[in-house]
Amino acid sequence: MEKGFIFYKNHKQFTAFFILAIVVIAAAVFAPLIATHNPYEAVITNVEQPPDGTHWFGTDKLGRDLFSRVIYGTRTSLASAMLLVTITLFVGSALGIFAGYFGGITDSVIMRISDMMISFPGLVLAIAVAGILGPSLMNAVIAIVAVSWTKYARLARSLVLRIKNKDYIAAAVLTGSKTGYILKKYIIKMTMPIMIVTAASDIGTMILEIAALSFLGFGAQPPVPEWGMMLNEGRAYLQTAPWMMFFPGLAVFIVVAVFNLLGDSLRDILDPGMLEKGAAAGGNYAGNTKYYDKL
């Protein structure tokens, strides 16, 4: 307990963003308590009401309360982004660790596929995959996993290569440890912390990508409250009901900003120089935002 306080005291910036992130997550968890209306309930007499005392963010084209929909949208966005990050982390790390540890043909095959994916604009493929599989939130997640695992695989592979030839691994092999045991006990243990930090700092980007695909109509489907889709629905009513676009967009912006700030400060704590060094080399950091500029 004592230790925790000292950590938070020494990293005020991180603590502040961490609390903000908790607030966002709490909004998602306690959505039913915060929302003032049922997000699915369409009241035809209330169509396109501007924001007022009862409908804080106004109502949409079906008379649903926008505030409640935005709050429930936090659930959709956070849940799908977490799912996406977890799957990407798992798939990418597993393939990267296999490629790095076993080398040879395994390595060549995995890395050539990864080369193929990287020499290619990600969103194009994501659109193609989401479009061909059919529009749904799950398919959008699959599409983004399909284009973003390579970054994790590369990172995991390079980490494994760095520790693979260490003496303690050789000692483990020599004393007859099974491969599975070495992987579990040493390799995964050594690589996972960095992989998880990378994943955590990617949550903001992932939320944006899901919202972008939903905005294009390849993600969440009505009537699920999802920010990207709500923006798409509101687009036609820009002239008469601008609040239909304003509030969901603001929600995306705030949540993405909170998670980006959290990710940045997390990386600053672990390696103060890493961010700027990576940026200068156009390397690691550029990789993190690589998909962003396609949106």
Next chain:
Amino acid sequence: MTKKTIASRILQIIIVLFGIGFFTFGLTYLAPGDPVKAMYAANGSIPSEEVVEAVRKKMGLNDPFPVQYFNWLFNCLHGDFGTSYSLNKPVVTVLLQRLWPTLKLTLFSLILMLFVSVPFGVLSAVKHNKAADYLIRLFSFVGISVPSFWLGVMLIYIVALKLKLLPVISTGTGFKNVILPAVTLAFPMAAKYTRQVRAAVLEELHQDYVVGARTRGLKESTVIWWHVLPNALLPLVTLFGLSFGSLLGGTAVVEVIFSYPGLGNLAVSAVTARDYPLIQGYVLWVALIYMVINLFVDAAYEILDPRTKVR
């Protein structure tokens, strides 16, 4: 680049293209939904089962997968990417038509981005940890987190609807139609590049040659603009190439918002209409352009920075 490295890069591009071709063809083969029905649906009619069966036979859709794949590949290698279901035109013609508007938008937004990010990045680095630096960092932070689709729509609302300065829908490709989409695309990019320029300049400022130039009594502005900046921008050339390539293929969201007649908009409507030949053609073309641009950028990088020449 030696002739050998160029040759191996070109070979690599060809291999990747084959891989992507197989991947997209496989995906469309496995995709749910009947392309023949999709084709008729795109033209607004519901065919009888006999008609569907006859057309399937004619298009070779009943052949086994390898036969279909090699037929498709054979046609692609002869420059025939098939006919778009929804537009009833050859895929190549449609893609070429849409390439120029997207190219225009891409170039315009890249130029805009450079005009913002280079001065901001340099200023931010020179005024390290001063008020100007914090302001610029705030701007770049906002730029990185703001969703481009929201920014685009807000720009339409303010500039086009409220101030009535520009048209709401960019159906043409004139200057007035390009400016808002270009600003929308440039804003997040400028934010990202400002960070990169700042970091690169900060790193260069610690180099010995900067101290040397200052001791020789050169003006600080000369040091920054003529000595530091060229060195700082070098590593960003590669990144610039990546952005250029991905913009060409991935301006979809912004093009849809502004109804801009570019490649991205085409791709989205192709996906919505399940227009498989068009999707395949689009993916292959964009991959080709992206890789060729990156090849040129890497070659240019060696000319700009002879130190990287492989000996």
